[in-house]
Amino acid sequence: MVHNFNAGPSILPKEVFEEAAAAVLNFNNTGLSILEYGHRTAAFEAIMQEARQLMRELMALDEQHEVLFLHGGASTQFMQVPMNLLDLKDTAAYTDTGVWAAKAIKEAKLFGKPEVVCSSKDKNYTFIPKDFAVPNDAKYLHITTNNTIYGTQWKKIPVTSNSLVADMSSDILSRSMNFNVFDLIYAGAQKNIGAAGVTIVVVNKNILGKLKRNIPTMMDYRNHIAEGSMLNTPPVFAVYTCMLTLRWLKKQGGVNAIEKINNQKAALLYNEIDRNTLFKGTVAVEDRSNMNVCFVMNDANKEKAFLDYATQHQIIGIKGHRSVGGFRASLYNAMPLSSVEYLVSIMQQFEQNNP
Ligand code: PMP
DSSP states (O other), X not given: OOEEXXXXXXXXXXXXXXXXXXXXXXXXXXXXXXXXXXXXXXXXXXXXXXXHHHHHHHHTOOTTEEEEEESSHHHHHHHHHHHHHOOTTOEEEEEEOSHHHHHHHHHHTTTSEEEEEEEOGGGTTXXXXXXXXXXXXOSEEEEESEETTTTEEOSSOOOOSSEEEEEOTTTTTSSOOOGGGOSEEEEESTTTTSSTTOEEEEEEGGGSSOOSSOOOGGGOHHHHHHTTTOSSOOOHHHHHHHHHHHHHHHHHTHHHHHHHHHHHHHHHHHHHHHHSTTEEEOSOGGGBOSSEEEEEESSGGGHHHHHHHHHHTTEESOBOOTTTOSEEEXXXXXXXXXXXXXXXXXXXXXXXXXX
């Protein structure tokens, strides 16, 4: 059995793979593959509806919030958010907590005046800044709730009177929080929600339609809301896979239940990193991500040997991002506790073999 710790696209529940695979051959006993199935059919509309409803339910969203299934990845949201929320002269506050946050800032400059209110860049993004002020006139405060590359996570969502916007690509639905405090949330689906090809946007509809700018049809959230995420052909199979994963999450007991397991998985691995004489964590302890666990070896010369050892033992996807080095184990919702136990046992074996 292969243990897949990739950062995304990443592991999904086995039953999702099985159901999705079955639907490729024979969708709902229609004799047709889901890959040849029309998006304007009652069966697919029901899938889209169920996927949106499950998101609403799992996030306990109020009536003001709309759920959209879009294309283009979280990277498209880096531009689509400011395009819909800022006029050129408007300010928005951005927190610079990693490469993805920095990319969001770069795109916002095309549509308004992003102001960087805090940054951990000079410490290679190894912590989440705590003390910063948001200008009163900022149209929104943007945070990246989990920094996938560096392995840091906002444990406390900042309280602000400004609108709150979040890139939740790598920790959406992994921990309980009041999702209604956000006016806009976006996330690529390919970590906790489903297959690559879908981007989730949750938006408070009251904040839209306030700009002087003309927004291209496909970029205007209001058009996607009006058309139920079917303004054009949605990625049918990817949406189907998301719906199956959301059903699975609901069956596990939802966000509160998965959070408990996610806490257990992360604690197990961080405890081993702290205990094992060969390894050390790379970020401030209080900001450690429960989704992406980054660590290095005290002796960097041993890293290749450990990576080879792990690979021989069917552990894949733990090589760290090039900007951090070392290792990164991603522990998304679908990662079973048993695989984390197994990784820990491999770290212990390696320690015994390399005293
Ligand atoms: N934001 C975060 C936090 C991410 O982790 C990623 C991708 N790993 C992105 C944005 C970019 O997502 P996409 O590839 O879907 O554009």
